[in-house]
Amino acid sequence: MSSSLLSYISVAVFAITITHVVTCAQSATNDALCKCPYPVQKLGHKGVISFAVIGDWGRVGANLSTYSAAQGGYDTQGRCSNPAYGFADDDYDGGILQSYAGIAMDAACEKHPYGCEFVISVGDNFYECGLDNPIRWKTDWLDVYKTDKTPTIKNLKWYNIFGNHDIVADGSVDAQIAYNKVNPDWVANRTYAFEVHSKDKSVRIRFGAVDTSPFVTSYAKATSKYNTTEFRNTASPQNITDQLTYLTRVLSTSKATWNVVLGHHPIFGPESANGYNAEALNINDAGAYDLGRPDAAGNPSWQEMLGIIRTYQPVAYMCGHDHTMSMGFDVNKTSNGYNTAYITSGAGSLPDSPCSVAGYRTNLAYSFATSLDKINVTEACPGGIPGPNYGNPNPVLGGMVGFNIVTVTPTSFKVDYYLSALGSPVKTYTYTSKAPSGAMPDVGCEC
Numbered sequence: 460m461s462s463s464l465l466s467y468i469s470v471a472v473f474a475i476t477i478t479h480v481v482t483c484a485q486s487a488t489n490d491a492l493c494k495c496p497y498p499v500q501k502l503g504h505k506g507v508i509s510f511a512v513i514g515d516w517g518r519v520g521a522n523l524s525t526y527s528a529a530q531g532g533y534d535t536q537g538r539c540s541n542p543a544y545g546f547a548d549d550d551y552d553g554g555i556l557q558s559y560a561g562i563a564m565d566a567a568c569e570k571h572p573y574g575c576e577f578v579i580s581v582g583d584n585f586y587e588c589g590l591d592n593p594i595r596w597k598t599d600w601l602d603v604y605k606t607d608k609t610p611t612i613k614n615l616k617w618y619n620i621f622g623n624h625d626i627v628a629d630g631s632v633d634a635q636i637a638y639n640k641v642n643p644d645w646v647a648n649r650t651y652a653f654e655v656h657s658k659d660k661s662v663r664i665r666f667g668a669v670d671t672s673p674f675v676t677s678y679a680k681a682t683s684k685y686n687t688t689e690f691r692n693t694a695s696p697q698n699i700t701d702q703l704t705y706l707t708r709v710l711s712t713s714k715a716t717w718n719v720v721l722g723h724h725p726i727f728g729p730e731s732a733n734g735y736n737a738e739a740l741n742i743n744d745a746g747a748y749d750l751g752r753p754d755a756a757g758n759p760s761w762q763e764m765l766g767i768i769r770t771y772q773p774v775a776y777m778c779g780h781d782h783t784m785s786m787g788f789d790v791n792k793t794s795n796g797y798n799t800a801y802i803t804s805g806a807g808s809l810p811d812s813p814c815s816v817a818g819y820r821t822n823l824a825y826s827f828a829t830s831l832d833k834i835n836v837t838e839a840c841p842g843g844i845p846g847p848n849y850g851n852p853n854p855v856l857g858g859m860v861g862f863n864i865v866t867v868t869p870t871s872f873k874v875d876y877y878l879s880a881l882g883s884p885v886k887t888y889t890y891t892s893k894a895p896s897g898a899m900p901d902v903g904c905e906c
């Protein structure tokens with residue numbers, strides 16, 4: 460990294476402590492549960508785990524002039540293979556910002572006292588229509604986050620879920636799952652779970668990943684671009700029930716210090732209502748928020764999943780989809796004591812303009828709807844944008860890319876928000892959640 464680029468990045472810290480009682484499923488004494496049924500990644504520090512969270516990122520952020528049409532026939536303007544699916548300029552401008560977010564994440568991980576030990580990606584890995592060409596492994600991932608320009612994060616394992624854009628091109632999801640075998644740093648599946656353990660096992664986090672596109676009512680419209688083969692394969696009521704049953708098992712059997720649920724779409728977020736994701740408005744009633752497509756018992760999926768989260772109270776539900784950064788709580792936290800934090804990290808490439816972010820909601824502790832609406836590169840970034848696509852003459856939409864770094868100990872779960880406008884400081888916001896009473900007991904199990 461050049462020192463001129465580093466000068467763009469300075470850090471301000473805003474520390475806010477929230478007393479937050481969590482339910483850590485520590486009580487199981489059944490030996491049968493002591494063998495971990497999920498993959499475990501053993502990490503390097505004692506007593507602490509540190510990881511990055513990024514969402515909504517794949518917009519061809521690599522230096523496209525190093526590719527030729529001969530290398531997979533890729534559209535050198537960064538357009539989705541089916542132009543009907545996307546906004547070509549958004550992909551092009553978004554690529555610049557994706558690259559910038561990757562470089563900023565590398566710098567933040569480098570400065571963090573424990574570094575970043577792995578990355579959580581909360582979906583929309585490949586815009587606008589999914590993994591439509593194998594060259595996108597290079598243009599969107601390898602050559603953006605795993606090069607010498609990002610030395611600190613270069614060798615990290617990524618745990619990925621799928622967003623609505625990942626399901627558009629036929630075969631996109633299956634190709635992303637198949638890539639697990641090609642590159643061990645890429646972990647992805649529709650519905651899955653895994654754990655990470657600190658070196659001394661005093662901190663253990665269990666993640667349960669859910670594929671939420673099948674929940675979204677509007678995607679089932681015959682005219683929706685998300686009503687694809689992948690959607691139809693995964694959107695049956697029985698498949699939804701199987702996902703919810705899986706999540707219940709993941710949470711109910713956990714003996715980890717902390718549980719986290721991952722899903723692409725927000726439940727409580729700045730662009731969602733005080734309930735469910737506003738983009739998933741019920742097609743039959745435009746005034747009502749989408750409670751979700753039905754499961755096998757005819758119950759709405761979003762509502763069922765919220766019920767599971769309320770029952771087991773994971774420390775966090777992490778999502779993307781809204782291209783912004785936020786942290787909030789259940790609208791009924793106060794009345795019912797629901798303590799899960801709802802974290803949106805959807806600004807990995809093209810942030811939403813403030814106009815599209817419905818502002819501050821009472822249940823949100825933070826809502827970073829402060830992105831620049833539209834910047835003129837010549838004016839706002841003298842000397843150009845410090846990304847590989849340097850010199851793009853077009854105005855860039857948005858401007859405030861972002862990601863989280865999460866630092867977890869036996870007694871605290873701290874989520875730092877890094878936001879980076881081009882040419883402006885990176886800011887760090889901190890939320891600290893205290894576990895009920897002292898260190899969690901080591902249950903002596905595999906997980």
Ligand SMILES: *[C@@H]1O[C@H](CO)[C@@H](O)[C@H](O)[C@H]1NC(C)=O
Binds near residue numbers: 648650
């Ligand atoms: C993905 O999940 C399916 C269903 O649980 C499982 O059969 C498959 O082995 C998983 N694939 C990978 C690569 O983990």
Ligand SMILES: *[C@@H]1O[C@H](CO)[C@@H](O)[C@H](O)[C@H]1NC(C)=O
Binds near residue numbers: 679686
């Ligand atoms: C998806 O679109 C098809 C028509 O292409 C329609 O028959 C179907 O009902 C739609 N929804 C689902 C969930 O398949």
Ligand SMILES: *[C@@H]1O[C@H](CO)[C@@H](O)[C@H](O)[C@H]1NC(C)=O
Binds near residue numbers: 649650698701705
């Ligand atoms: C949902 O359907 C997909 C595609 O058929 C399948 O791969 C997946 O395992 C199913 N999910 C669950 C939780 O059964």
Ligand SMILES: *[C@@H]1O[C@H](CO)[C@@H](O)[C@H](O)[C@H]1NC(C)=O
Binds near residue numbers: 733734790791
């Ligand atoms: C919150 O509680 C109120 C009052 O009981 C209820 O009407 C509302 O549906 C609840 N909201 C959610 C998202 O559960």
Ligand SMILES: *[C@@H]1O[C@H](CO)[C@@H](O)[C@H](O)[C@H]1NC(C)=O
Binds near residue numbers: 835836838853
């Ligand atoms: C950007 O700003 C420069 C300098 O003020 C101006 O010459 C140029 O026309 C602007 N570009 C756009 C697209 O507005």
Ligand SMILES: *[C@@H]1O[C@H](CO)[C@@H](O)[C@H](O)[C@H]1NC(C)=O
Binds near residue numbers: 525847
């Ligand atoms: C992009 O690649 C071209 C061709 O190799 C090179 O000339 C150019 O300097 C690169 N741009 C950046 C910003 O790295």
